[in-house]
Amino acid sequence: xxxxxxxxAKLVDDLPATVPFVAPEALERARGGEFQVRVGAxxxxxxxxxxxxxxxxxxxxxxxxxxxxxxxxxxxxxxGRLGTTAxxxxxxxxIDDLLGLVARAFLDPxxxxxxSLGAYPTFNYHVHGxxxxxxxxxxxxxxxxxxxxxxxxxxTGARLLYLANPDNPTGTWWPGADVERLLDAxxxxxxLILDEAYADFAPEGTAxxxxxxxxxxxxxxxxxxxxxxxxxxxxxxxxxxxxxAAFDRVRLHFGVNRMAQAAALASLxxxxxxxxxxxxxxxxxxxxTRLAAGLGLATLPSATNFVAIDCRxxxxxxxxxxxxxxxGVFVRRPQAPPLDxxxxxxxxxxxxRQAFAEAFTRVVTRLGLTQKVG
Amino acid sequence: xxxxxxxxAKLVDDLPATVPFVAPEALERARGGEFQVRVGAxxxxxxxxxxxxxxxxxxxxxxxxxxxxxxxxxxxxxxGRLGTTAxxxxxxxxIDDLLGLVARAFLDPxxxxxxSLGAYPTFNYHVHGxxxxxxxxxxxxxxxxxxxxxxxxxxTGARLLYLANPDNPTGTWWPGADVERLLDAxxxxxxLILDEAYADFAPEGTAxxxxxxxxxxxxxxxxxxxxxxxxxxxxxxxxxxxxxAAFDRVRLHFGVNRMAQAAALASLxxxxxxxxxxxxxxxxxxxxTRLAAGLGLATLPSATNFVAIDCRxxxxxxxxxxxxxxxGVFVRRPQAPPLDxxxxxxxxxxxxRQAFAEAFTRVVTRLGLTQKVG
Numbered sequence: 001x002x003x004x005x006x007x008x009a010k011l012v013d014d015l016p017a018t019v020p021f022v023a024p025e026a027l028e029r030a031r032g033g034e035f036q037v038r039v040g041a042x043x044x045x046x047x048x049x050x051x052x053x054x055x056x057x058x059x060x061x062x063x064x065x066x067x068x069x070x071x072x073x074x075x076x077x078x079x080g081r082l083g084t085t086a087x088x089x090x091x092x093x094x095i096d097d098l099l100g101l102v103a104r105a106f107l108d109p110x111x112x113x114x115x116s117l118g119a120y121p122t123f124n125y126h127v128h129g130x131x132x133x134x135x136x137x138x139x140x141x142x143x144x145x146x147x148x149x150x151x152x153x154x155x156t157g158a159r160l161l162y163l164a165n166p167d168n169p170t171g172t173w174w175p176g177a178d179v180e181r182l183l184d185a186x187x188x189x190x191x192l193i194l195d196e197a198y199a200d201f202a203p204e205g206t207a208x209x210x211x212x213x214x215x216x217x218x219x220x221x222x223x224x225x226x227x228x229x230x231x232x233x234x235x236x237x238x239x240x241x242x243x244x245a246a247f248d249r250v251r252l253h254f255g256v257n258r259m260a261q262a263a264a265l266a267s268l269x270x271x272x273x274x275x276x277x278x279x280x281x282x283x284x285x286x287x288x289t290r291l292a293a294g295l296g297l298a299t300l301p302s303a304t305n306f307v308a309i310d311c312r313x314x315x316x317x318x319x320x321x322x323x324x325x326x327x328g329v330f331v332r333r334p335q336a337p338p339l340d341x342x343x344x345x346x347x348x349x350x351x352x353r354q355a356f357a358e359a360f361t362r363v364v365t366r367l368g369l370t371q372k373v374g
Numbered sequence: 375x376x377x378x379x380x381x382x383a384k385l386v387d388d389l390p391a392t393v394p395f396v397a398p399e400a401l402e403r404a405r406g407g408e409f410q411v412r413v414g415a416x417x418x419x420x421x422x423x424x425x426x427x428x429x430x431x432x433x434x435x436x437x438x439x440x441x442x443x444x445x446x447x448x449x450x451x452x453x454g455r456l457g458t459t460a461x462x463x464x465x466x467x468x469i470d471d472l473l474g475l476v477a478r479a480f481l482d483p484x485x486x487x488x489x490s491l492g493a494y495p496t497f498n499y500h501v502h503g504x505x506x507x508x509x510x511x512x513x514x515x516x517x518x519x520x521x522x523x524x525x526x527x528x529x530t531g532a533r534l535l536y537l538a539n540p541d542n543p544t545g546t547w548w549p550g551a552d553v554e555r556l557l558d559a560x561x562x563x564x565x566l567i568l569d570e571a572y573a574d575f576a577p578e579g580t581a582x583x584x585x586x587x588x589x590x591x592x593x594x595x596x597x598x599x600x601x602x603x604x605x606x607x608x609x610x611x612x613x614x615x616x617x618x619a620a621f622d623r624v625r626l627h628f629g630v631n632r633m634a635q636a637a638a639l640a641s642l643x644x645x646x647x648x649x650x651x652x653x654x655x656x657x658x659x660x661x662x663t664r665l666a667a668g669l670g671l672a673t674l675p676s677a678t679n680f681v682a683i684d685c686r687x688x689x690x691x692x693x694x695x696x697x698x699x700x701x702g703v704f705v706r707r708p709q710a711p712p713l714d715x716x717x718x719x720x721x722x723x724x725x726x727r728q729a730f731a732e733a734f735t736r737v738v739t740r741l742g743l744t745q746k747v748g
Contacts, residue, residue, distance in 0.1 A: 005589040006533070006565040008620055009504075012479045015623040025442040038439070047438040056437070056633075060430050063637075064421040064602040065412070068399040093467065093629050100626060105386045122627075129624045130383075159380070191380040215379040228438040231632030246382055249389040250503045252474060253496075255467050257631040258605030259430075263437075 011109065011131045020122040024330050036328035037348065037355045042168070042306050044228035045349035046280065048263055049273035052229065055266035059259040067258035074265050078236055081268065084212040087241045090248075093233040093255050095197055098220045099162075100126040101237075102193050105246045106159050107132040113160035114152045116144050118169065118336030120195065123162045132160075139339060142300050142308075143172045150185045161186065164195040166202050169334045169344045171302030176208035183208070183216055194219040197235075198304035200226035201278055206303060215240045223260075225305055226277050227267045232260035281305045284347030291357050296370040306346045311369055314340040319367050320360075327359040385483065385505045394496040398704050410702035411722060411729045416542070416680050418602035419723035420654065422637055423647035426603065429640035433633040441632035448639050452610055455642065458586040461615045464622075467607040467629050469571055472594045473536075474500040475611075476567050479620045480533050481506040487534035488526045490518050492543065492710030494569065497536045506534075513713060516674050516682075517546045524559045535560065538569040540576050543708045543718045545676030550582035557582070557590055568593040571609075574600035575652055576677035589614045597634075599679055600651050601641045606634035655679045658721030665731050670744040680720045685743055688714040693741050694734075701733040 007013070024041060028034050048056070071091035079086045092098045099122060107113060109131030115123060117136035127134055135156045137148045144167055153161045163182070166173035183192055196219055199207055210217050222235035234256055237247070267274070288307040289299045298310040311317035320343050321333045332344045348356060364370055381387070398415060402408050422430070445465035453460045466472045473496060481487060483505030489497060491510035501508055509530045511522045518541055527535045537556070540547035557566055570593055573581055584591050596609035608630055611621070641648070662681040663673045672684040685691035694717050695707045706718045722730060738744055 003588060003590050004562050005614070005616055006480060007563060008479055009482050009485075011482075012620055012624055017619060017623060019443070019622065019627055021443070021627070023440070023443045025446060026444060029446065041440060043440060044438040047435055052437075053434050056434050057431060059605070060427050061421055063426075063430070063605040064418040066397070066415060066417060066598075066604045067607075069393070069395070069397045070400060072399060072403065093626065096628055097626055105382055106380060108383050108385075111383075188378050189381060214377060216377050224440075230440045231433070231437040233441075233629060233631050240379070242379060245391060246386055248393065249391060250386055252467065252470055253393055253395070254470055255607060255629075257607050257634060259633065260631060 015128060018125070020125040027325070027330065031325065033328070035330040037352045037359070038330050039346040039348045039352055039356055040330040040332045040344070042225065042304070042346045043230050044225060044277065044305065045352055046277050047228045048232075049228070049267050049270035051266040051270035051273070052227070052263035055262040056259045059262045063258060065258065066254050067256055067261050069253040071256060071261055074261055077265055077268055082212070082238060084238065087244060088212040088238055090237040090239065090244045090251070091256060092235060092237070092251060094224060094235040095195060095220045095222045096122050097255070098235055098237050099123050099193070100129070101247045101251055102160065102191070102218055103127050103130045103132060104250055105243070106191050112156040112158040113162065114149055114156065114158040115162040116149070118334050118339045119162060120164055120168055123193070127160070139170065142170050142339070143167065143174065146174060146178055146182045150182055153190045154187050157187070158190050160191055160193055162193050162195065164197065166198040166206065166303035168198065168304065169308060169332070169339060169342070170300050171304045171306055171308050172300055173202055173206050173303040176205055179208035180210070183210065186216055192217040196220065197222045197225055200274060201281055201305055202303035212238055213240050215242070218243055223264050223267060226274050227264070228277065229260065229263060229267065232257060232263055234260040234264050281347045284353055287353055287357070288345055288347070291360065295361060295364045297364065300342070306344050308342040308344050311341055311343060316367070316369050317341050317343050320363055320369065323363040323367060324359060327363065329356055329359045389502060392499070394499040401699070401704065405699065407702070409704040411726045411733070412704050413720040413722045413726055413730055414704035414706045414718070416599065416678070416720045417604050418599060418651065418679065419726055420651050421602045423602070423641050423644035425640040425644035425647070426601070426637035429636040430633045433636045437632060439632065440628050441630055441635050443627040445630060445635055448635055451639055451642055456586070456612060458612065461618060462586040462612055464611040464613065464618045464625070465630060466609060466611070466625060468598060468609040469569060469594045469596045470496050471629070472609055472611050473497050473567070474503070475621045475625055476534065476565070476592055477501050477504045477506060478624055479617070480565050486530040486532040487536065488523055488530065488532040489536040490523065492708050492713045493536060494538055494542055497567070501534070513544065516544050516713070517541065517548065520548065520552055520556045524556055527564045528561050531561070532564050534565050534567055536567050536569065538571065540572040540580065540677040542572065542678065543682060543706070543713060543716070544674050545678045545680055545682050546674055547576055547580050547677040549579050553582035554584070557584065560590055566591040570594065571596045571599055572678040574648060575655055575679055580677060586612055587614050589616065592617055597638050597641060600648050601638070602651065603634065603637060603641065606631060606637055608634040608638050655721045658727055661727055661731070662719060662721070665734065669735065669738045671738065674716070680718050682716040682718050685715055685717060690741070690743050691715050691717050694737055694743065697737040697741060698733060701737065703730055703733045
């Protein structure tokens with residue numbers, strides 16, 4: 001006897017079967033072997049700090065206990081460092097989780113969220129998931145077009161404006177003062193969701209001065225990048241108290257891994273390690289830039305842990321991505337024009353950078369990408 | 375200059391500021407000291423298996439990488455053990471996460487979900503969070519009242535029926551055949567969400583036979599209890615393919631901790647450890663039952679890792695909870711009548727069981743709970 005399927009909620013029933021990212025593991029299963037060089041997901045090859053590793057190891061024996069759903073110690077440590085209170089801090093399973101909370105807390109079905117065309121797909125995924133509509137603003141000169149984003153928010157009556165600064169997938173950034181001007185120009189009902197995943201890598205002055213009590217903005221940060229803990233799933237938001245309280249009404253209270261909490265706290269205090277990672281990443285960016293220049297290819301300036309290499313055409317970058325894959329090198333390529341002429345390469349460790357340089361040189365030569373410089 | 379708060383989404387704006395559980399850490403901060411005996415959250419004092427510990431330790435160095443969003447290896451291992459396919463398996467950050475997915479995927483605002491009065495509060499939290507309405511059916515003789523639950527689902531046009539078997543917070547259970555009958559009696563549009571968090575501790579025959587292709591049920595299980603990994607946040611659902619696909623449209627794809635994935639896989643294969651935990655928990659339940667009987671107090675039969683002790687009146691259990699807290703012992707007490715006469719005590723390790731026995735004996739004697747037997 002067969003039984004009738006249960007009807008889905010309308011919002012979910014209407015959604016297409018898409019995923020924000022195809023994971024490297026899925027690509028590996030499709031190609032029938034592991035990548036030799038995994039420099040496509042902006043993960044840290046340097047991993048967690050020695051202090052964070054110790055904290056995780058020390059926590060294993062107590063994995064039987066749930067983590068503190070308030071992340072009390074971590075929120076207080078963060079608040080102290082940021083000169084605010086724990087009531088302004090929300091901890092969740094990475095920025096992805098926080099973007100979901102923002103979409104859920106601020107979008108009614110049919111509401112508009114503004115973002116750049118080709119920006120972080122997981123934000124878009126959550127907007128669709130809660131029935132919101134996306135309005136996408138093209139990049140301008142490979143940077144987020146701040147005036148056009150504000151203009152779009154005004155014209156569409158948007159309730160959310162997403163901005164990553166420094167940006168992903170371009171790596172470009174605006175000085176904090178420009179973000180402050182954007183905030184001042186925002187229409188009254190619109191919230192700025194400022195994604196600062198890459199803030200640790202950015203030059204002084206990139207982080208805007210925003211009062212944690214300012215109800216116009218939520219800024220989100222992560223331990224996935226400079227702190228080398230992407231697999232741990234932990235990030236945080238700085239927001240006004242009512243926004244944090246709104247998250248508390250819907251968030252997964254026991255959602256954050258207990259070892260991740262301990263490791264995040266330890267990692268914050270291991271400042272020398274983070275400084276070392278940031279310096280090493282800067283060195284790696286320079287290597288990639290010189291490598292590309294030596295092959296006659298331009299790169300975008302980057303304040304992140306990756307470099308976007310300009311393959312001139314969508315066909316060129318697509319061919320480069322495929323050829324690198326055949327060489328066992330995992331990189332990503334933005335899909336939306338005009339960014340689709342880029343490939344995005346994460347700064348690996350020395351071995352990975354060397355292996356990437358060799359493979360990329362072969363690929364560029366074989367595909368004749370250099371010759372098109374003329 | 376002050377700025378206007380951004381309006382919240384209606385669903386979130388309408389929610390009260392409640393949390394599903396006050397955590398032991400929050401209670402400890404309120405009382406100004408750690409509990410000496412943490413037997414209130416049904417956590418495993420035995421922690422993860424040796425194999426799972428090893429897997430976690432071995433994963434620390436690669437915490438820089440995101441986990442596989444498909445949990446491919448774990449889903450295939452689970453599917454093999456359950457005689458089904460990976461397309462019937464969903465992995466998420468514990469049962470809490472899965473209950474949220476079920477509420478989101480199957481409830482439109484205003485829809486009814488049926489549950490027992492006093493059952494798992496996090497299910498209720500998610501139902502409210504997605505705008506659903508709860509219909510609660512009182513326990514009958516300290517067990518879920520299966521015919522009344524079905525009847526309520528019919529009368530209210532419910533789209534979800536929640537059942538924990540074995541049950542929390544009572545510990546009682548129904549044989550699988552009774553759950554199968556409930557499933558057959560469900561109205562056509564209603565989905566059974568079967569919470570089997572405690573299935574590992576239950577007697578043979580407690581798990582109903584449900585075809586994984588059956589669209590009428592989603593069963594959820596966890597590594598938080600017998601597997602001793604509550605802090606890792608990992609659990610899974612067995613459901614028909616369209617339901618798993620619906621979860622895929624809205625779930626947090628990169629939400630599960632990478633170490634948790636590795637540890638869960640290792641733990642599944644460490645069957646001797648799980649068998650030892652289950653035996654040790656059975657021994658602990660017997661100790662609690664004898665302890666209570668010796669004090670003139672009844673206990674409910676339990677197929678879980680905890681025992682509900684009957685303090686006869688709500689006043690009695692409330693006083694016992696408070697007095698145990700003063701002794702540094704953390705237990706929980708159901709809030710809803712008629713369960714509010716119970717305290718719920720998790721099976722601890724030998725030290726904890728001994729410490730609980732001593733503290734509880736003092737408390738019962740001091741409060742005169744024994745004398746009321748007459």
